[in-house]
Amino acid sequence: MTVTQEATQEKRHFGLLDDLHYARIGSARLSPDGKWVVYERTQPDAETEKTSRNLWRINLATGESRQLTYDDSSSAPEWSPDGKSIAFLSGRSGKPQIYLLPTDGGEARQITDFMQGIAGGPTWSPDGKSLAFTAGPAVEPRDPSDPYTVTRFIYRFDGIGYLDDHVRNIFVLTLADGSVKQLTDDAQMNRTLRWSPSGDEILYLASHDPDSPKLFYSKIRVVTMDGDIEEILGLDWGFIKNADWSEDGKKIIFASAVSDHPMATKDDLWEVARSGGTPVNLTSTMENGVEMAWHPAHNADKMLYFGDSARVCVAESGKKGIYAISLTGEPDPQQLLGGERTLSLLDANDTHMLFLSSTLENPGELHIANLDGTDEKPITHVNEAHMAGIIFPEVEHLLYTNEDGDQVEGWMLLPPGGEAPYPTVLYIHGGPHGWYGHKYTSDFQMLAGAGYAVLFVNPRGSTGYGDDYASALSGHWGVMDYKDLMAGVDYAIEQGLADPDKLGVCGLSYGGFMTTFTVGQTRRFKAAVAENPITDLVSRYGTADMGPWGSLSELGGKPHEIPEVYKQSSPITYAHLCTTPTLLVQGEDDYRCPIGQGEQFYAHLKANGCPTEMVRLPGMSHVASISGPVKVQKAQNEATLNWLNKYILGIS
Structure with missing residues (x-):
């Protein structure tokens, strides 16, 4: 009799560190002949607290997979048009640089040496003779202790830093002689480079205009090999997110939302002539x-x-x-x-x-x-072997009606081996126009493995249910989605799934905002964990990277124009009413939801005698707090689980 490894492996619940055994797959590319795939694979290590990111190659005929790089810092692989080389980024020499790896064997060769490293790319020209990429200015980084002046409307951006230090210009490297030509020289964040089919110009998006609050908006531009720039569509046209050439190069296809509330409006696919005109x-x-x-x-x-x-x-x-x-x-x-x-x-x-x-x-x-x-x-x-040893929770699909008669969709993960009604954590998504559903969220599995049912729903404002549903939240942050979330909790209790005496609430980013808003409205939750929340919309307007534009788009005006809207939707307004033990988790370098937001809420809770603690994550941006270094993820997981266990289950 043959005994398989899976059969002999004792199965267990998803644990505190299991997510740190999962590999993540990033960019992946098919070879020109269609016989191979090269992909980027990131592997955290819970024991060493390090993360490796390397390139792997798959033979599609045999299924054989082989690791190509071992520097633990490789990314963005791109096959040459003839399939003989793979260009990629690596930080093995310090800053990210472009390397070339021959596909028939041999060592990778470094072909750029930019002072601040390569920001985006590489992208092959159609003839395979050149590579386009973006990089910052060839100057020494500013000494962070030196005084400096800012003049941009939005001068810093989460996950990137102060924008004057990180502008991205377009360069083209000729492989034959190694020469590099700079095609743009401006204050934009130039990105999403696409060679024209003829190879004589590059389509790109120019974002973060220094004079505009619309930091996410992009212009569609084309630059020739002589550096001549033509603007196809400007900032005022719409919220453009991606663009590419048609196969014949006569048209440009792009994704954009055209609305006064672009974050709550669906992105359509548009077409415009290369010569310009009406999309x-x-x-x-x-x-x-x-x-x-x-x-x-x-x-x-x-x-x-x-x-x-x-x-x-x-x-x-x-x-x-x-x-x-x-x-x-x-x-x-x-x-x-x-x-x-x-x-x-x-x-x-x-x-x-x-x-x-x-x-x-x-x-x-x-x-x-x-x-x-x-x-x-x-x-x-890459993850099947680890998954084979885990007992995963069952999924319960929920459909319920809110007080305004709208149908709301949600799900519950039911803890393996548990008995209903379960101690339940309401987990609120970010955005506010994000969405939950059939995609991986590590905290869900961790909480279910620890014995909690996890309730996650898509209240009004969520993506995936049409524009009317998503835009219903505009001007009503907190107020409207709170109703939908509480209706979901009520429904889970009515169905006998959630224990009304053992409820917790968690969320990150806008989910953190909704968590802090919720604990100021009700005392039904025994514990709350708010990660990187917004708590004061007035101060957020002037301190967050997307404060001015996001506030105008989502709330409908500036603080002095609609003060009651800002007050009504700000969790800080209700902080003095909070009695729910609340843990705040905050990246200290978060420019999206700045740390002052969490600090204000923490101070209010302390002053009013509400149990609270703050876990501060040094050097972590908003993005890094979500998917940062292993030791940061471990600290977040431990703090979250310990807090919920203490106040919901009475386990210290």
Whole structure:
């Protein structure tokens, strides 16, 4: 009899450190001949508290996977057009630089040496003779102890720093002689470089205009190899997030929301002539928009084109699938791949598309499928061995009606081996226009493994239910979504799932905002954990990187114009009423939800005798607090679980 490893492995609940055994897959690319995939794999180590990020290659014919780099700092792989080299970024010499790795064997060779490192890229020219990339100014970094003057409207950005120190210009490196030419020299954050099919110009997005509060807005520009710049669409056109060429180079396809409330409005796919003109909406019939990242430090889901059609990702009802979009207007958009999971499109060729598939239990594995969505199969199994030893919670799907008659969708993870009604943690998503559903969230699994049911819902304001649902929150932060969240708790109690005497509430970013808002409205929760919250919308207006623009877009005006809206929606207004033991977790270098927000709430709770503590994360930005160094994640996990156990279960 053959005994498998899985059969002999004793299964257990998801533990405090299990998330730190999961690998994460980043960017991935198909080789030009379609026979190979190169991908970026990040692996944390809970014991050493270090994280490695290396490149791996998969033989699609045999399924064999082989590690290509061992420097623990490799990322952004790109095949050369002839498939003979892979360009990538590595920090092995200090700052990130571009390296070339021959695919037939041999060592990687460093080909750039920029003082501040490479910010974005590399991107191959169609003929394979050049690489385009972005980098900061070739000057010594400013001494942080020196006095300095700022003149930008928005002068610092979370996860990046002070923008004058980190502008991103476009460069082109000629491989034959190693020469580098700078194509732009301005105060923008230039990104998302796309070579034209002819190779004589580069399409890009220029964001963070120094004179505008619209820090996330981008201009679509084209630059020639002589450095001549032409602006196709400006900041006033819309909230542009991604752009690329049509196959013939005569048109530009881009994703954008056009609205006074762009964060709450779906991103449509648009088309505009290379020569300019009026853009045409290609997805006006879709209820939900295409998914595109808007942070310049993030990779967006790719938009991929094949003649008269495109492939894009669309989120709806707690899931994200891949759709085919006609560039001619007919037929209507068609879903190719879906299911109870989250798909992220990474690359494609003439026959196949490559994407990441994530579930509630798994951060993601690479899958490949035909362009029409058929013959899908996984090509990585990086987390399966670890998952085999874990008993995962059951998932309960919830549909309930709020007091205004709207249907709200949610889910509950039920702790393995537990008995209903369960001690329950309401976990609130960020955004406010984020969404929960069938995607991996480490805290959910950790809490379920510790014996808690986890309730997560998509209140009004969430993405995936149409523009009316998402924009209903505009001008009503806290007030409207609080009703939906409490209705979800009531429903879970009515269904016999949640123990009304053992409730907790947690959230990060806007979820932290809603957590601090909630504990000022009710005493039904025994404990709360608010990570990186906003608590005072007036001070947030002047101190957060997206304060001015975000406030105008989401609240409807400046503090002096609508003071009652700011007061009504600010958790600090109700802090004196809070009796719920509240833990605050805050990155000290967070520019999105600055640490002063948590400090104000902490001071109010202390002054009014409410049990509270603050976990401060030195050097952590908003982004890094979410997915930062191993020791930071361990500290966050331990603090969260200890706080909830103490005040909900009475376990110290």
